[in-house]
Amino acid sequence: MPRGRKLASGAQFIAPDAYPQMLSRPDAARALLNLRSAETAAKAQVAMEAAIPPMRAAILRYVDEMDAAAHDLKKLFAIAHEIRGFAETAGMITTGRIAEILCRYMDDMERAGKPPDATIVALHASAIARAARAEEDDVRMGEKVAAELAALVARRLAEAH
Amino acid sequence: MAPAGFESLKALIVEDNTHMRSLLRALLNSAGIKDISEAIHGQAGMQTLRERKIDLVLTDLAMAPMDGLELTRHARNDENSPNPFVPIIMITGHTEKGRVEAARDAGVTEFLAKPITAHNLFARITEILERPRAFVRCDSYFGPDRRRHETENYMGPWRRAEELQNVGAR
Numbered sequence: 158m159p160r161g162r163k164l165a166s167g168a169q170f171i172a173p174d175a176y177p178q179m180l181s182r183p184d185a186a187r188a189l190l191n192l193r194s195a196e197t198a199a200k201a202q203v204a205m206e207a208a209i210p211p212m213r214a215a216i217l218r219y220v221d222e223m224d225a226a227a228h229d230l231k232k233l234f235a236i237a238h239e240i241r242g243f244a245e246t247a248g249m250i251t252t253g254r255i256a257e258i259l260c261r262y263m264d265d266m267e268r269a270g271k272p273p274d275a276t277i278v279a280l281h282a283s284a285i286a287r288a289a290r291a292e293e294d295d296v297r298m299g300e301k302v303a304a305e306l307a308a309l310v311a312r313r314l315a316e317a318h
Numbered sequence: 319m320a321p322a323g324f325e326s327l328k329a330l331i332v333e334d335n336t337h338m339r340s341l342l343r344a345l346l347n348s349a350g351i352k353d354i355s356e357a358i359h360g361q362a363g364m365q366t367l368r369e370r371k372i373d374l375v376l377t378d379l380a381m382a383p384m385d386g387l388e389l390t391r392h393a394r395n396d397e398n399s400p401n402p403f404v405p406i407i408m409i410t411g412h413t414e415k416g417r418v419e420a421a422r423d424a425g426v427t428e429f430l431a432k433p434i435t436a437h438n439l440f441a442r443i444t445e446i447l448e449r450p451r452a453f454v455r456c457d458s459y460f461g462p463d464r465r466r467h468e469t470e471n472y473m474g475p476w477r478r479a480e481e482l483q484n485v486g487a488r
Contacts, residue, residue, distance in 0.1 A: 161453070168456035170463070176403045178450055179373045180327060185447045187323030191350055192440045192447075200348035201436030208341040215337050238380065241411050243338055245433035253433070257411070 205246075212247035216240055220289045223282050230273060233282065234263045240285065251288040251299025255281055255306060262310045269317050277313055281306060322350025328370055330355045332363035332377040332389060333409070338434075342376055342409075345436050349443070360384030364392050368400055374443070379410035379421065386410070387424040394425040394461050402460065403453060405446045409434065425461025427451060 161171035180188055191197055219236050226232040237256045244253030259281035266273045284302050329351050333339045339356050346354055355370060357363040361384040363377065375393070377386040384392075386408050394402050408421045411432040421429055428442040451462035 161455070164454075166456065168454050171453040171455070173450035173452055176453065177401070179405055179446060180323065184323045184326065188327075188350075189323070189444060189447055191322050191324070192444050197349050197440070198436065201345055201440070204341070204344035204348045205436060208337070208344060211340075212337050238411075239335060242335055242432060243341075243434075246338075246341065246435075260411075261414075 209247050212243055213249065216244055216247060216249060216252065216289055220286045224286065227279065227282065230263070230275075230278065233278065234260065237263070237281075237285070240289075244289075249289060251303060252285055254299065254303045255284045255288060258303060258307050258310055259285070262314065265314055266317060269314075271317050274313055277310060280309070324349065324351045327351055327373045328353045328355070329374045329376065330357065330363060330366055330370075330372045332357045332360060332375065332381070332386065334358050334378060334381045338378070338409075341434065342439075345434075345439055346376075348436070349440060360386060360389030360392070363389050364396075367393055367404070368398065371400065372404060373401075374446075375404055375406045377406060377408055379408055379417065386426075387420055390421070390424040390426055390461075407439075407442050407446075422464055423459065425459070427462050 161169045161175060164170050178185070219240050223233060223236045223240075226236060237259045241253055241256035241260050244250075244256060259278065262277065262281070263273050284306060288299055288302075329346055331339050331342045331346075331354060333342065333356075339358075343354050343356070351374075355366045355372070357366050359381040360377070363375070364384070366372065367375070375389075377389055379386040390406050390408070393399055393404060393406065405427040406425070407428045407430055408426040409430045409432065410417070410421075418429055428445060430438055430442050453461065454463045
């Protein structure tokens with residue numbers, strides 16, 4: 158274990174040149190050029206685009222599971238968490254945004270030691286399903302729905318605290 | 319052909335979602351990182367860390383039975399941790415202040431919020447290469463210096479124990 162210098166607080170400070178780095182200096186220089194190259198950006202773009210169709214299909218499967226888990230809040234939260242994790246990466250902005258609001262609400266209620274309101278959860282689950290199943294992600298309409306749900310959640314959370 | 323620079327790098331992706339693992343692998347591949355291990359939770363990730371000389375960890379936060387925070391604490395603090403200084407990028411949708419602070423206090427090197435983009439992922443790797451963090455050890459914490467600043471007289475980067483011995487001999 159490398160030894161560093163002692164700080165006034167008694168903590169040990171270990172400078173970057175005192176421990177092994179991720180890459181040697183020459184490799185790091187080449188890696189940096191590579192990370193900034195147009196060729197790498199183009200390859201990454203192709204990778205992102207290839208990932209989207211299977212992600213969208215997976216989100217639709219999650220939505221089906223969400224329908225089936227309507228009365229199982231724990232499972233529903235787990236599914237919403239998965240959806241929020243990569244819906245936006247898959248280009249399903251509205252779906253991800255509503256899943257995010259639902260997850261935050263359920264997190265906040267758990268922290269407050271209170272059960273989530275079943276109506277609010279059902280409203281969000283329904284909005285997530287509609288957004289995900291829409292052929293085109295209607296961002297403007299979706300944002301309106303998400304904003305209304307967020308306002309509703311804020312009111313209910315204020316009542317809960 | 320331009321060299322990638324990442325030929326010798328061993329990366330580990332710890333993520334419970336198969337689609338996110340695939341995407342991360344594809345993005346790392348596009349940057350020339352080919353030697354990539356995968357684990358579906360922190361416990362399996364720790365096992366891989368012990369078995370292979372991993373140079374870079376990308377981990378999700380929320381996983382069971384061991385999450386990304388616990389994985390980070392084990393990687394930094396376990397007596398038999400093979401590389402307590404390994405760079406750890408935490409990738410998560412949990413961007414609340416408390417979660418970010420918990421990740422920082424566990425010893426995470428960089429934090430990457432979802433949705434993932436190639437630009438953001440590469441920016442975090444660039445940050446690790448260009449501005450490696452000093453480490454701090456005190457009674458309650460071991461990990462990257464939580465105050466970010468430029469380190470004077472940095473002469474690295476150095477790689478692995480062999481080079482470290484050379485540093486010690488200087």
